[in-house]
Amino acid sequence: MVQILSAVTADGKIIIPAQHPRTFLVxxxxxxxxxxxxxxxxxxxxxGMIKTPHFAHTRNASCTQTFSEGESEDHLKGKLHLYxxxxxxxxxxxxxxYLPSLLQRPDLYVHSDPYPIAIEFQCSQIxxxxxxxxxxxxxxxxxxxxxxxxxxxxxxxxxQEMGTMQLSAYRQQFFYTTPNGKIILTYCPxxxxxxxxxxxxxxKGNNYIVKVKKLSMEKQTWPFAITKRxxxxxxxxxxxxxxxxxxxxxxxxYFFNRRGIQSPFLQIxxxxxxxxxxxxLFIGIPTKNASIFSxxxxxxxxxxxDYIHKLGLAIxxxxxxxxEWFLLYRKLSSNPSxxxxxxxxxxxxxxxxxxxxxxxxxxxxxxxxxxxxxxLYGEFLAN
Ligand SMILES: [Zn+2]
Numbered sequence: 037m038v039q040i041l042s043a044v045t046a047d048g049k050i051i052i053p054a055q056h057p058r059t060f061l062v063x064x065x066x067x068x069x070x071x072x073x074x075x076x077x078x079x080x081x082x083x084g085m086i087k088t089p090h091f092a093h094t095r096n097a098s099c100t101q102t103f104s105e106g107e108s109e110d111h112l113k114g115k116l117h118l119y120x121x122x123x124x125x126x127x128x129x130x131x132x133x134y135l136p137s138l139l140q141r142p143d144l145y146v147h148s149d150p151y152p153i154a155i156e157f158q159c160s161q162i163x164x165x166x167x168x169x170x171x172x173x174x175x176x177x178x179x180x181x182x183x184x185x186x187x188x189x190x191x192x193x194x195x196q197e198m199g200t201m202q203l204s205a206y207r208q209q210f211f212y213t214t215p216n217g218k219i220i221l222t223y224c225p226x227x228x229x230x231x232x233x234x235x236x237x238x239x240k241g242n243n244y245i246v247k248v249k250k251l252s253m254e255k256q257t258w259p260f261a262i263t264k265r266x267x268x269x270x271x272x273x274x275x276x277x278x279x280x281x282x283x284x285x286x287x288x289x290y291f292f293n294r295r296g297i298q299s300p301f302l303q304i305x306x307x308x309x310x311x312x313x314x315x316x317l318f319i320g321i322p323t324k325n326a327s328i329f330s331x332x333x334x335x336x337x338x339x340x341x342d343y344i345h346k347l348g349l350a351i352x353x354x355x356x357x358x359x360e361w362f363l364l365y366r367k368l369s370s371n372p373s374x375x376x377x378x379x380x381x382x383x384x385x386x387x388x389x390x391x392x393x394x395x396x397x398x399x400x401x402x403x404x405x406x407x408x409x410x411x412l413y414g415e416f417l418a419n
Contacts, residue, residue, distance in 0.1 A: 038103055042131050043070040043079045043091040053089035054116050074134040075099040088112045102141040104156050104170055111159040113225035115143045125258035138173045151180050159186040167209050185210045187224035187231050193248050198273055201246045214262040228253040234263045237274055238327035239281050245274055271413045282320045285332045286312050301335055304342045308399055318403045324415040325379035339366045341398050351387050386411055
């Protein structure tokens with residue numbers, strides 16, 4: 037049953053028990069009745085010794101549905117910390133205020149110019165479309181939603197500041213775009229730290245390279261701080277990690293391919309007479325939108341080059357239409373979306389700028405490596 041931090045007394049006063057001493061609460065409880073600010077049903081003050089003091093509905097009230105969640109102690113604590121932080125830093129903030137036009141109660145609601153902000157602290161996994169629905173609702177009323185994810189287990193984070201991390205479809209929803217790239221903001225009520233998971237680069241499936249930075253509650257600002265732009269040196273670190281995983285992937289494709297000779301990847305290697313681990317570095321690079329494919333980039337990019345080669349085209353003769361046909365003919369997508377086409381186009385764009393034209397077939401061409409790196413960095417920053 038949903039737990040709330042605030043309720044109203046019979047004489048209309050809003051009470052947040054977590055902000056009062058325990059002795060005061062004992063006295064309050066004997067002399068008062070409390071009701072839910074939204075549904076007006078009676079709620080019970082829970083002022084035990086262990087959990088954050090809060091209210092609980094006596095019956096399974098329908099107003100449960102107006103919250104995105106509200107079951108855990110972590111959620112209560114985090115919501116309270118954020119409320120106290122905003123009381124200090126923002127002009128006007130409301131806790132658990134009800135928005136009748138949306139039938140929603142964001143954890144926190146900040147009155148700010150030009151648009152109000154709804155803050156949701158999410159601890160438990162809820163269905164992907166529930167978060168989307170709430171986000172769409174807020175935006176339709178010109179309210180900016182900020183979702184803060186409960187910080188994942190430390191073992192889920194990369195060992196170093198930059199490294200690989202599993203980002204499930206659930207986690208990926210919490211990304212929002214800043215001028216310096218995409219970030220997920222997380223908070224841990226136990227340690228009172230924020231974590232920023234930023235600038236994802238897709239490897240394969242749900243595996244991404246990210247940068248993770250910690251920021252304590254004391255050092256947090258309002259509006260919330262954003263991460264710095266990834267520098268050229270940092271991008272080169274990203275690329276080193278990426279290359280390491282690319283080689284691992286080539287190893288896997290070579291040694292452990294379950295489809296054996298049926299594997300399109302291995303078939304191309306045999307045809308080209310290239311050992312899989314000797315595939316040129318421009319096949320399997322982190323181009324824009326590559327995360328639309330669950331496959332590692334090396335698998336679809338090798339197919340793209342093979343497709344162009346089979347058509348007998350030089351790289352400058354290839355256009356958007358070929359990108360779409362490639363997706364259809366190589367069965368990489370039964371119904372290529374605009375995103376799929378964009379991903380292939382981004383790759384084509386890099387090849388067209390960076391391949392050094394020789395009489396060689398494409399896959400034996402040389403590449404202007406430093407130009408390719410600069411282009412990849414440019415796309416990375418724009419992503
Ligand atoms: Zn209620």
